[in-house]
Amino acid sequence: MDPLYDVAVVGYGPTGLTAASLLGRLGHRVVVCERWPGLYGLPRLTHIDDETARTVQAAGDVDEALRDSSLCQYLWLNGKGETLVRIPADPRGPMGYPDHISMYQPDVESAIDKRLRGYGTVDVRQGWAVTGLDQDVEAVTLRLRGWNSDGACADGPHDEVRARYVIAADGSRSGIRELLGVERQDLGFNEPWVNIDTEWLRPQPPEFAYGTQYCDPARGHMTINIGTTRQRFEFALLPGETREEMTSPETAWRLLREYHDLGPGDVRITRQLVYGFEARIATRWRTGRVFLTGDAAHTMPPYLGQGACSGLRDATNLAWKLHLVLGGRASDALLDTYESERRPHVTAITHAAIGLGKVANTHDVEAAAARDAAFFAGKVPPPPPFPSLTHGVLRQGTDAPVGTLTPQGRIRLADGRTGRFDDLTGYGFALVAAENPATALGPERLARLERLGCAVVALDTVDDLDGRHREYLQLLGAVAYLARPDFVLFGTATDRTDLAALVDDLDAALSGTVGAAV
Structure with missing residues (x-):
């Protein structure tokens, strides 16, 4: 062994x-x-x-x-091709990348x-x-x-x-x-769909350069770009359709022709199988x-x-x-x-x-019509906000949005190195302060942060090229924030005294969780 x-x-x-x-x-x-x-x-x-x-x-x-990637906005259409939902893609997401990426x-x-x-x-x-x-x-x-x-x-x-x-x-x-x-x-969702992956044999048509979900009660189907040179097509299985039938090349070409007017001169099929969405x-x-x-x-x-x-x-x-x-x-x-x-x-x-x-798998015609009417009338509530962490290794007892995600921008260090924040600071905890926190923290706390593998970044000593980190501090109303290695906000400091307490609270959070201080 x-x-x-x-x-x-x-x-x-x-x-x-x-x-x-x-x-x-x-x-x-x-x-x-x-x-x-x-x-x-x-x-x-x-x-x-x-x-x-x-x-x-x-x-x-x-x-x-991400060398073959692209933005990926989404359209949700009903069986008549009318728009139910449009989900745009932001090319400048808070992490330094588009918030929806096809890759x-x-x-x-x-x-x-x-x-x-x-x-x-x-x-x-x-x-x-x-x-x-x-x-x-x-x-x-x-x-x-x-x-x-x-x-x-x-x-x-x-x-x-x-x-x-x-x-x-x-x-x-x-x-x-x-x-x-x-x-x-089992949370009670089980829907079989056939997946057909293809490569374009000609430039990708503009109408395929995003994701489209067709919420058609006759047969739900969708297509999504895979970067810029490939395309995925998916179709819901109807009652009586077998896995063997839906994975045959003849079925793939029939569906591609019927729903998208595509044939062997347009795309090459690279993968075809039935998935059980669960x-x-x-x-x-x-x-x-x-x-x-x-x-x-x-x-x-x-x-x-x-x-x-x-x-x-x-x-x-x-x-x-x-x-x-x-x-x-x-x-x-x-x-x-x-x-x-x-x-x-x-x-x-x-x-x-x-x-x-x-929504995508509404098979009943009357139910689909009621669904569409609710969307058009604005009676469908927006999706809930993306979840954050609510407990665990987080600073407690503050109004800061702990458990949410911290941003990443480009910075230039004093030695002239320029790049994405994480590339220059490393994978680990990060304490980001408006000004040098050394005096407020003192040597003992700085040593604790070093043992933890925590990068300490003072924005008055680096160029915040995108302004993203300063803007984030202003949004928080803080002089510093402490991010976990998984980009989650552990906590913030409202002033220099609170900055020292922030580091102590990280120790306390870990100690309270694990029974031994870091």
């Missing part, structure tokens, strides 16, 4: 890639166990938001990852894979399936078998790896979840030293484009907490805040996605 790893990551999709890269960046010994012998190479997800793009920035070369998943995965292989601390084992696990008070042992397209090879090679913690990022059919005996709550959440996300993340922990309908985004939020939330625990700067109990913070957040998003899914 190999020496003890800090973390084993099972599954090498976007969530597993991100978790492995962030932990590798922080210097931890990570082993990845993935049954497929290579990266998937095809797009399952097509949309990310600006928060997710910022996470990709932390995990890989974001410019390489090509293999580019994102390749960029993160390339980055993490350069750390020298991440052992990627592709072509190995996890067939069993045992855990004790110190670590988890994973039993591995060589794997091919027929499944785990009973008489093939086998191995074991041992790690202090395990992150299960092995998808909605998670083998780790099954081994742990964890059930899932909403299910695991009843527990932690079992001892094993954590469920991404689709292993939660699945949702695709109508908000938040499935993969939620998985990457899991990865970055868990990575910084594991880093503190593995480094001896917090106790294991800090890891309990992973589920307590993430579960309410993703549950709210899932219910919002279900609500949109019901």
